[in-house]
Amino acid sequence: MTVLSSRNALKRRTWALFMFFFLPGLLMASWATRTPAIRDILSVSTAEMGAVLFGLSIGSMSGILCSAWLVKRFGTRKVIR
Known part of the structure; x- marks a missing residue:
């Protein structure tokens, strides 16, 4: 794996992890207010x-x-x- 592809993989994993926690939090917050x-x-x-x-x-x-x-x-x- 090259350095560039390794960095891209890390960025994708970081983004996926962010979305994994952000989306349920957003849904819970919007549901709680309603x-x-x-x-x-x-x-x-x-x-x-x-x-x-x-x-x-x-x-x-x-x-x-x-x-x-x-x-x-x-x-x-x-x-x-």
Whole structure:
């Protein structure tokens, strides 16, 4: 691999990593600001909306815990692919 292609690969990886974290953050921020409007559209109470948000948090944490177990059991390469 030449120096130029190595730099290009590094730039692509850096950009991909940036987008990997930026896009979910952007989506979460835009969704969070629209939560009252979404609650009104769905005609649910504040408590029901809180339960939905709590469920999203529990799902995220469960996914993180399961992924750690999967990586230990099968290895990083198999889990990612």
